Structures are given as C-alpha cells and as structure tokens.
Amino acid sequence: MNFNGRVDEIIGRKNSMLCVGLDPVLEKLPQSVRTAAEPFFMFNKLLIDATIEFACAFKLNLAFYEAYGLEGWRALKKTFEYLPPDVIRIADAKRGDIGNTAQMYARALFDDLGADAVTLNPYMGYDSAEPFLCHEQKGAFFLCLTSNPGSKDFQHFSNREIALYEKVAITVNDWNSRDNCGLVVGATHPEELARVRSLAPALPLLIPGIGAQGGDLEASVKFGTNQQKSMALFNSSRAIIYASANADFALKAAVEAKTARDQLNSARNQ
Amino acid sequence: MNFNGRVDEIIGRKNSMLCVGLDPVLEKLPQSVRTAAEPFFMFNKLLIDATIEFACAFKLNLAFYEAYGLEGWRALKKTFEYLPPDVIRIADAKRGDIGNTAQMYARALFDDLGADAVTLNPYMGYDSAEPFLCHEQKGAFFLCLTSNPGSKDFQHFSNREIALYEKVAITVNDWNSRDNCGLVVGATHPEELARVRSLAPALPLLIPGIGAQGGDLEASVKFGTNQQKSMALFNSSRAIIYASANADFALKAAVEAKTARDQLNSARNQ
Numbered sequence: 001m002n003f004n005g006r007v008d009e010i011i012g013r014k015n016s017m018l019c020v021g022l023d024p025v026l027e028k029l030p031q032s033v034r035t036a037a038e039p040f041f042m043f044n045k046l047l048i049d050a051t052i053e054f055a056c057a058f059k060l061n062l063a064f065y066e067a068y069g070l071e072g073w074r075a076l077k078k079t080f081e082y083l084p085p086d087v088i089r090i091a092d093a094k095r096g097d098i099g100n101t102a103q104m105y106a107r108a109l110f111d112d113l114g115a116d117a118v119t120l121n122p123y124m125g126y127d128s129a130e131p132f133l134c135h136e137q138k139g140a141f142f143l144c145l146t147s148n149p150g151s152k153d154f155q156h157f158s159n160r161e162i163a164l165y166e167k168v169a170i171t172v173n174d175w176n177s178r179d180n181c182g183l184v185v186g187a188t189h190p191e192e193l194a195r196v197r198s199l200a201p202a203l204p205l206l207i208p209g210i211g212a213q214g215g216d217l218e219a220s221v222k223f224g225t226n227q228q229k230s231m232a233l234f235n236s237s238r239a240i241i242y243a244s245a246n247a248d249f250a251l252k253a254a255v256e257a258k259t260a261r262d263q264l265n266s267a268r269n270q
Numbered sequence: 271m272n273f274n275g276r277v278d279e280i281i282g283r284k285n286s287m288l289c290v291g292l293d294p295v296l297e298k299l300p301q302s303v304r305t306a307a308e309p310f311f312m313f314n315k316l317l318i319d320a321t322i323e324f325a326c327a328f329k330l331n332l333a334f335y336e337a338y339g340l341e342g343w344r345a346l347k348k349t350f351e352y353l354p355p356d357v358i359r360i361a362d363a364k365r366g367d368i369g370n371t372a373q374m375y376a377r378a379l380f381d382d383l384g385a386d387a388v389t390l391n392p393y394m395g396y397d398s399a400e401p402f403l404c405h406e407q408k409g410a411f412f413l414c415l416t417s418n419p420g421s422k423d424f425q426h427f428s429n430r431e432i433a434l435y436e437k438v439a440i441t442v443n444d445w446n447s448r449d450n451c452g453l454v455v456g457a458t459h460p461e462e463l464a465r466v467r468s469l470a471p472a473l474p475l476l477i478p479g480i481g482a483q484g485g486d487l488e489a490s491v492k493f494g495t496n497q498q499k500s501m502a503l504f505n506s507s508r509a510i511i512y513a514s515a516n517a518d519f520a521l522k523a524a525v526e527a528k529t530a531r532d533q534l535n536s537a538r539n540q
Binding site for chain 1: 382427
C-alpha cells in the first residue's frame, strides 16, 4: 500500500486525526525528567506511552533535536526507534535541496531515522522532491501555506489568477503519481485551507496550529478533510506536551490528547 | 564588524572568491581515507590543509553528514571546529521554519556547530529569518535562484512584472538592515544573476555551480560581483574534492583550488 492509502487506513483504524508534535525544549521539561540521563528520550517515551491511544501520528521537528547537537540527534533516533509502526512517524525537517543532496537527506530521514514521512520545502522544485517521492511507501508533505506571520511575504505572491501557495498545491497534486504526496497547510487560514483542499481533493493535509497557535478547529476540520471526512492530520505540540510542568505531565498530556481527538472527531461528524 | 563587512574584508585579504564545498560521500572517498577511523573528518582535514591557501570560504552541506546519522554529525562538528576563524565557515542547511523553531535551528548552526553563516530557504518569510538575522556578526544566504532543473517550477512563477526569485531578491535586500543578508544564485543563469545583482547591489552572493554543475565562470564573475568586483563567493565542491580518487587527492585538490581561484581573479580583473 502506498503512503497515502496508509494514512487513510490508519486514521480509520485508530479513529483519530490527531498528530502529536514532540518538540522538546530542555528548559521547559518537568524537573523529574530534566535531570534524567537522557531527558529528551525519557520525555518523549512517557508522552508516547500516554498519548498513543489517541493519536494516529507523531511528528518530530528536527530543529528541536539539532539544537542539542550529538545528544539531540541521539534522542531523535531513539524516539523514532521507539515509535511503533502502526502510527505515522513524521520527520518535520522542511528540507529541500538539489537532486544529489536531496538523496542524502532522504537517506538520513528515511533510512537512518526510519521516518514514514517527511516535510519538504517546495522552493527548489521537482528534482529536489523526486529522491523522496521514489519511495512509494514513504510520504512527503510539502509546505504550501503556513500559519506564521511571514507566510504573507512569499506564499501570497500572486499573478492575479493564483497565489504561490495555490501554484504549489496544483503542482504537488500533479507530482502525486505514486500516491505519496501531501501538503502542509496552517489551520489559521480556514478559507485558504478550503481553497487548497479544492485544488488537491485527495492529498493528505498536515495541519499544524490547532494547539498553541490558536487556529479554528471546527473550520479546519470542515475545510481540511476530504469528501470522506478523512485524509487530514491535525498537529498539536505545545498544548499537549506541556499540558503540565510537573511530574503529572504525561497524565495531563493524555487528557489533552483525548480531548483534541474527540473534538476533531466531533467536528468531523457534524 | 557585521557579517557582510567581514566577507568583503576576507575576500580582499585572501585575494580569493573561492568557496570550497566539503560534501563527502563515503563510496567516493579514496581508499586510504575510507578505511580510517573517522573517514569524513580525515578527508575534510586533508582537503582543508591543502586548499586553505586558495579559499576564502568553506561550505559544508549538512545533508552529506546527516545521511550518516550520529557519525556524520560528529564529523560535521569536528570539521567546523577544525576550520580556522579567518575563513568564512558556511553551514549549507537551507533551513526555514516558524519563529520558535528557527531559533532552535540558529542555536544548532551558530552555537553548536559554530558556523559563521547559513543558507536559508525564504519560503516561510521574515519571522523564519529573524532568529538568524539578529546575530549581526553571522550571515544568512537566502535561496533566490538555484541552478537545478526544478528551479523553473516555482522560482520563475511571475506576476508579469517580476518573478518569485526577483521578489526574494528585493525582499531580502530590504531585510538587510543589519548588513548580514546574502543570496544564493546559481551560476548557470548569467542573465538572471545580473538581474539579481541589480536588485541587491551590495549583498554578498553565494554562487554554486562553477564546478561539476558547469556554469559559465567568466560571465558569473562579471555579473555576480558588485561594483568593486567583490562580494561574491563562488562554490566548487566535486571538481575540487574529487579531483583524484587516489592517495594524491589532497594534492590534486590544491591544484584545482588554485586554478579556480586564479580563474576567478583573472575574470575579476578583466
């Protein structure tokens, strides 16, 4: 089964569209974990155990690990190894480089880390994507419209007919011959989310911003899912992993994850 | 002195615009090095010693290290530590992410690795750049127009007045309030290189593609340098580091680096 089929299957089987973002920052870890031998891995492991019942995917943003050098890279690798294969394991790397270099990144993310999917930056075009896309069972989510203020600088650059983010949606939809392309679309722009969904009716969308970034969850589900009310992964990082700063953080994370999953499903069934 | 002033100063002092790209691939290393305890670091160290007389900058593309996981990251770090501070040390990472994440990448590349400059992807806009730009003595080269076939997919997306890559050049030129922004422009497009130079007259340009990618060196120097025939770094990776597949690779790399530097200077003095 190609990647996009697997997304649909896992969302159905787990009855969840929730993606938990594991983006640890040392200063924010609960005291009990911060002093452990491997604080990041310990933090992630406890969070995975607590939230896996409610999540269909986990997303690790590489920046949060690379910031800690070798130690961070080790925690990243151990966390990917720990994640079971019945969830979607996303390396949020936002890479993008020429062909021979993209091949090396694909090796790093798919082979060395063992990710099921990656996030990519589309700026350098098709040959920067192909070394990822040739892995049919692996997925690639391309940045399309992001939820940060700077998304206005270039993503809305327009030729009066379409804006760059729409061009990206159309182009990536064309690249999807192996059924393993997806798009990253911020939840803070519901109308534009609807527009992207209309341009790429079948692609999985990775939608950050439903937690700390404050997107409108109901509108995001309404406009982000496909006709069968599936094929969208809603990521929440900070609202879940920092639900408590104390030793009960994993317990509180489970409560938050369950709430988020239920809210997503309730919006889906409306 | 802010970063861009330092680029000008180093190009003048070393009388070189050559940037050597250290992008090692295990299978391509000479036998003598491949069997060493730390093959990448050994390879890089010998290449640095051999070419530093002729180079003003070294660029390490992170993909080539990340592909080898922890071992690769270690070689990357050791190479940055080995590079002396009187050359420009570039982490070719092409990162780009929202503010709090960009901050983590800045920490990884500037603090943990100790790079003087990074390459960034502009797609996510200003707040993805600011966590790098606030380091005045560090530089950020933004992808503008690249030299690969896929550059046509989005970088030439146009509103009939300007194309996206021109919009990027104009915008990054505006971001340069701290005199530490630059642009990445492929050497395979001399007319467009001239256009970028006209839009960003003072910014340093990082120009890949003069070696294995086969750009026109003379035209690139003519159109890529500023009015004082400076502020351009011409990168060559494969043509230098794989000049020989045998034990004499460092010697041959030195010859190639000297030739490239001299050709660049000769084009500059025309």
